[in-house]
Amino acid sequence: MAKEETRQSAKETLRLFLLDSLFQQERYFTKAELTEKLEVSIPTLDRDIRRLRDDFNAPLEYNSEKGGYHYSSKLFRLPSVFVPEQEMPAYSMVLKLFEQFQNTPLYTPLLNICESFESPIKTDAIGSGQVDFRSTHLEEKPWFETRIVMGKRSVASVDETNWDIILKALQNNQVLEFDYENVRTSKKGYSRKIEPWQLIYDSEQWYLRGYAEDQNNPNVKNIRNFVVPRMKNLKLLPQHFKLPEEKIWRLDEYNVGSFGALASDKIEEYKFIFQGTALYFAEADFAPNKKVEPYKGEHAHKDGAVLVSFTSNQPLGILRSFFAYGEDIIPLAPQAFVAEWTDTVKKMAKSLGL
Structure with a gap:
């Protein structure tokens, strides 16, 4: 849209809002009054009146006895934005x-x-x-x-009462106490305390991140991400806390890579073999320093395989994004990441009886 057309559209929108505000009043307006207030001609006013009626279904009527226009319903309001x-x-x-x-x-x-x-x-x-x-x-x-279709995904349900308590804790830098179910160990809830830093939405899940007391030693605090739906019996404590320096708690600003909101404080170099269906994904801009080159190593690979290398501090997001490609993405570094990937594959094979 040209600049002149944009200006004209803005002027028309402003006139419609002015007309709407006038018609909210308990009186009738003649065309002469309206053209004077809007500083427009009769034809322009007629177009604006037609648009209110035809495009927005405004209950705008002309009363011949009163000699002017008004809204027949006081419930009507123009939307705040078109x-x-x-x-x-x-x-x-x-x-x-x-x-x-x-x-x-x-x-x-x-x-x-x-x-x-x-x-x-x-x-x-x-x-x-x-x-x-x-x-x-x-x-x-x-x-x-x-x-135009948007793929539907199920977001984990969050209790409204718990949500309000978490927001209040964040707003006031207030310590939060709760029972937590750890699915990796058991369904039993453990009492925990946290100095909440951020409420994070990542991969259809809500997390609360902050300093949490160590489960075995209350005198030790660790950075933790808690899954919000597993937090039960939330309670605000009277203790308040101060946020640490931003590079510790604002990891969303210090993420290296585009793998969601979760990150660690350790930046490492990652290397992968991309092949087959993953070659399309190799073109994605998921890291600022990503490098792609033909793979010439000794690891078994398919024709056309490439070596993708980059640095990041988002191991969980990388695992979620890459693991779905199966054999078409092979991790090479860092060593701890490769070990976790390998262990996951072995456990899956074992659970399938392979």
């Missing part, structure tokens, strides 16, 4: 993306934000002439409703 027609595909994708948070306390606030947006595209009418993009049941929906 979504232009060319931006509606993106708006539709955002709504579909929000659906994955239905079992979390984020869902309602996210939709409330979207309630402040509206589109000039006609959908179902609800209530006092308002329109609802999400609940449309028209036989002929906008093209992007079915032609």
Whole structure:
């Protein structure tokens, strides 16, 4: 859109808001009054009035006895922001993306934000002439409703009460006590305490990161990531804490690589053989210093295999991203990472009786 067209659109939007605010009043406005207040011509005012009626279903009526315009319903309000027609595909994708948070306390606030947006595209009418993009049941929906698809993923459910307690602990730098279920050992809950630094969303899961008392020694604190849905019986303690320096707790700012939000404080060099289906992924920009070259080593490999090397501090995210490619990604370094990968493969084979 040209700059002049953008300016014209902004002026028109401002006029619509001004008209809407005038029609909220308990009086009638003549065309002469409206053109004077808006500083526009009669034809421009007529276009604005038509748009209020036709595009936004405003209950705008002309009363011949009063000689002016008014809203027949005081319940009507223009949305706070208009979504232009060319931006509606993106708006539709955002709504579909929000659906994955239905079992979390984020869902309602996210939709409330979207309630402040509206589109000039006609959908179902609800209530006092308002329109609802999400609940449309028209036989002929906008093209992007079915032609642009967002893959659905299930986000772990979070208790709303626990969510509010965690947010308060973060806001006030307050120590949090809770029972925690460790699935690696048993389902039994253990009492824990944490100085919460960040609430982290990563790979369809919520984590709470901070300094936590060692399970065996309360005098020792370690950096831990707790899975929020496994935290039970949360309770705010009267103790408060000070955040450490940012490079310790703001690891989202110090991540090396694009493998989610979780990271460690150790940056290492990673090397992998990419082959077969993974060759497409080798082109992705997942690390700022990624290097790709033909693989010439002695490890068994497929034709066209490449050596991918980069540095990162996100071992968990790398494992999640790469492991799904199976035999088409082979880890070579660092040694501890290779050992964990190998151990996982052996355990999977054992569980399958291989």
